[in-house]
Amino acid sequence: MTVSTVDADARSGGGRLLLTLLLPIIFVNVIAFIAPVANLVAMSFREATATGSMKEGMDLATWSSLVGDAYYWSMLWRTIWIGALITLVTLVLSYPLALFVSRAEKAKALLIVLCISPLLISAVVRTYGWMVILGDQGFLPALLRSFNVTPPRLINSQLGVVIGMTEILMPYMILSLLSGFGKLDTTLEQAAETLGAGPLTVFRRIVLPLSMPGVLLGCLLCFVLAVSSFITPKMLGGGRVALLATEIYDQAIVTLNWPVAACLSVLILIVFGTALLFYGQLSKIVE
């Protein structure tokens, strides 16, 4: 459809204008996306010596050592399941909020602004906020101690990463859900009620299926962001949560092993591609 429109325009000469208008973005894309990714892929076929210097020439040495190392496989799985866990927690917490906002009659715009206002503050600052709240001497552990409860380790742990990432991703999830709630219509829920469906059944059979497009979009977005973020896992993980993204940081910035960092980056791209494929298939099903 789009292609044929472009063809028709091209013949009429409007295509030249279209091409001229598209040129800047194509140019920017080549410079800022395609070239760096190509460079990254090329880098993944090089090899670094033990001291960090890169050898000349290209081969599969780095890839084969990576593929043969169980450590990286376990890191890949951990990255995927923590990403999925964060996505799930974010979804569960954001869904009722988004539903409430989408049904608010008064001050809906204000509520939306409130939901996304955390985006006005950088993730780093918000993560520092969590360090203050959840830290060893922080607000929450102090509160727990005042009730004679020994606080669990809330930061410098997997739990901390999940808490911090969830808060950081919630605005994205809420926005995606809101955009996907277009098909929801309270009349449909009322119709189901009149047919004998209780509140839970109404949610399960009507609200949830109709909001699936938003749920899927939000999950894709949050999963990708969760898997690719490294600042929050680094700051709240306390070195206990080794994920692909933090490992890329370590390999690139600390150990200087750029080929390994490049391989892992390509691996993350593959994870994203797979997630996108899943998204495409699932949204066809829920359509």
Added chain:
Amino acid sequence: MQNFTRRKVLALGAMGVAMPWVTKASAQERKITVAAYSDIFEDIYKKAVIEPFMKANPGIRVDYMGMPTSAQNLGMLRAQKAAPQIDVCIMDVVVAKAGGDEGIYKPVTAEQLPVMKQLVPAAIIEGVPGPAVTFDTIVMMYALSKFPTPPTSWKELWNKQHAGRIAIDAPPNLLGVGLTLIANKLAGGGDYRQSIDKGIQLLGEMAPLVQTWDPKPNPYAAVANGVVDLGIGYNARAQTISKQNADRMAVAMPEEGSIAQINTINLVNGSKQPEAALQFMSYALSAEAQATFTEALYYVPTNKGAAISEEARKKTAATPERMARMIDVDWIEVAKFRDKITEQWRRNVISRS
């Protein structure tokens, strides 16, 4: 804005018309860029070394480029390999070695840089392109309020009283790598080149007491801000920060000795001003500059002739008895199995916390 435009026009004009004049001008004022650590190092190095150098050599302008880590410093040059914008790099010896192997730095000789003859023997390292410009040591930082008497031993890290109140930068960070070698010695593990198993085992016993393996923003702030009571760091920075937070944080140099960290000064291969760069390196390694910098930031000088005050000497590892207790480490050798150390930590140390 107007100014800018005028300058641009002028610059364009200069390209075409005033070329001979420009060449002459740049011959009169040469410009070099030195890349080294940001933060405190940058502040103090500029005042203690770069400004005096520029005063003494009015024909050379030195720009400073602050880098958070040595690896990022090398990374910048990797990206600029075709046309480097940096002339001199001060960085950790391990990174300098990697850069040298890639041909990013040009080895310097005593013929090019006669001041090298004044340096202590340990400053000239086989396989590294430039000589050592500073020595530093790994120390413990502690919260004054929690220690009635200053700790004297690394064993304090295994004291259960500090459960959940210790910050350690785990490998691949070099602090963690250094601690591995210290622990290996404490455990009687023998030559680290053969095995570090005993050291790893000992660290595993410490692990449950550790709050974070990646203190943010850094271990010094973590102790100074009361997030933890005990941490490890590099002496020069620790001393400076404890001076700024004299009521909260102090530095301990354990009696078992410690490990040196070495920064080298390297000439970039492809520098457009190699003479000016060498001139600067020569000054940076001189007894005068080395002494001034040590007084300000407590790094151990590498120039034998550097005269330092008693007060500064106390705050560095530069006393003869401390030097005698230093654990001998070949960082280039260690770098070869840094990955293995990191893996061992993840499997057997961090996993136990």
Added chain:
Amino acid sequence: MYLEVESLEKRYGHFAPSVSDLSFSLGQGELLGLLGPSGCGKTTTLRMISGLVQATSGKIKVGGQDVTRLPTYRRNMGVMFQSYALFPHMTIAENVAFGLQMRKARHADIAKRVESALAMVHLSGVAERKPRELSGGQQQRVALARALVIEPDILLLDEPLSNLDAKLRDNMRGEIRDIQQRLRMTTVFVTHDQTEAMAICDRIIVMNRGKLEQIGTPHDIYENPATPMVAEFVGRINRLEGQWRSDGAIAVGDSLLQVKDGGGTGRVLIMIRPHRIDLGAWGTASAGSAEENTIAGTIRHVTYVGDTFQYEVATTGGLLQVEKATSSMADPFQPGDAVTLRWKTRDTLTFSTEIAG
């Protein structure tokens, strides 16, 4: 009585009640129309019966059982929504089966009943399609099938025909009535269209501003409207103002009007339907009798709309609209003609002006 509504009231906050003091009852198999202008409370009433809106006070009983506080999903009422409210993510068969699944019917049973429900609304071929692939009329039949397949105690229809075009609306109206009669389904039908209500309802409630104005058969409502509002809502009507005389007649301008069972004092509102007035040339009229009222007038304006002429006639009592069926002959009256207006005494509706006020 099968459905009983007693003193039903709905208030939102401190505003005037949306529905107040509403009582009526409905026999098994009866089709009741709730008629009124928009905002009169008819839809709120329907929603209170279905449970989608909680009554503030009053009672709703079905077959003697009080359901006022029962949640919707326990009430067993079939509701057809104005927008049809078909579930867009389910097929037509799944839509119809939904209510049966809620009732935990057996699988085979569900399939059979869905099939026969769709057959009933003449939609057997579309079971596997999605709602958006159907036309408006088809969607409406699906909605009806879905509401009926659960064998509800009461069928509630909320303006079911308002989204259809005129021709389809008439067909559908007949079909709904047919099915309702066949199943002897007790039904409440909300509409703002009096023709629709009159055509199919056994009885009609006319509502205004949250209150019941009149309840009665279509004939009652049309011929004996209880209030001027009802009279005006169910068809075009003339309004005249007059004064009661002691002999039971009414003085309007220079004329005297007789009424069926008159009597009163003070001012009075008189209403006459335009098509119940006869026109004659001036002078042909006999004097008014006890059976008939006559009044003199002058034609002001004539409008030809095909099946009728609509005259505007000036009389001493005021302007009157008169409607006459057309014939193949030419227009008998021209503007300016002097005419006599004549109508039956029993077509002269009177209302005390307090009510009219």
